[in-house]
Amino acid sequence: MSFIGRPINLALVAVVALLLTGTVGATVVYQSSAGDLEAQNEQLRAQNEELQAELTETRTELRSLRERLDDLNQSVERSEGDVGQVSTELQRTEQLLNQTQEELADTESSLEERTEQLGIVRDNLEEAQAEIDDLEEQTDALEAENRELTDEVEDLENQNEQLQEEADDLRAERNEFEDDLEAVCNQWNTSADDRPPECS
Template sequence: MSAIGRPISLGLVALVVLTVAGAAGATVLYQDSAQQLRSQNDALRSETAQLTDRLDRTRTELRTVRQRLNETRAQLNTRTEDVDQVAGTLNRTERQLNTTEAQLSRTRTRLANAEQNVTRLERDVSDLEDRRDELEAQVSDLRERRDELESTVSDLRSRVDTLETDLSDTEDRIDELEVALAERDDRVDALESNVTDLRDDLDRKNRTIADLEDDVERLDIVLRNRNATVRTLEARLDDRNATIRDLESDLDELCSDSANQDEAACEGYG
């Protein structure tokens, strides 16, 4: 019993010690927790008081804000009417602006066309200036040509005077030539009379030649007929010669036979 009781007593002592220590610790922990709760409760009360004050101030500010909001709403209603009026004015202004923009677009188009016309006119002016320079150069050339022509005209006038003198001399020469021409006309008349006689003689000779040509044609016809007769006779002669050659060939064959060699017709053949 003593041996068993000793360990039990130690366990109980340990349990009691632990129980007492736990109770003391729990008491200390409870006291700390209670102190913390009191501190937190005080802090919460202080914070609640502050929040209550802030809530009161907020409510006061809210009433002030609501009053201001009501005033603002009244002003807003007034401003809304003003805005409606301004909106109407703005709509009219917008329509006017659209009309003005359309006019501006047309004006821009006209301006672009005008700029194109200006560009084209500038090109035309440049071309005309170039043409003017060319014409001025041509005028200068023509003036030089005019001076040359005037000099040429002066030379030609001098030449005309010389030619008029030559013409006077030529007219005198023409008079002399007309006299000579009259003499030649007389000679031509005489020659024409001789030509007439020669033509008559030529006509007679031409008629004689025509008669001779007719005779030649008749002789040609006779000659052609005779040539045809000759060709016919030659053809007949060729046929007879061929017949003779055939007969001689046949006679040679007959006379080559020993039985016919003694015949009188085979003399000289075989």
């Protein structure tokens, strides 16, 4: 009975170790994936905030330039003096306005691109979260199965101990019977006709 119980115990220990290794590996994988995606998401949020600040600053500058252009237009209407100088200033202001509008368009385009990237990262994060949820469910199932196997191992070890004790008791009882038989057989003469066959 001891020879049979030992291979069973070794096999169960191997299964428990394999399950524990799989559980730890799955936990490390989903923690690593969640950390990488969260870092990318934070980086894109920071870039988005910077672009929003640049856009606000550009719009403020654009309003200031438009106000300046309005002032110059009013000045042209009120003054009949140096028309050439005012016209040159107006052209320069219009060029600055056009340049600022181009920069604003580029900033808005970049902001839209960053917003799309942020949406993609959020989608990836949601997919990763779904995978993490699945891994957590698998981990819970494996842990539950591991607990069940641990209980089974304990039960088998207890049964093995009980069987070992029973085997020891049976061996002791068999030895007592053999001693009693030997004592009884010694009472008969070896050549006696009524000697029991057990004493032969």
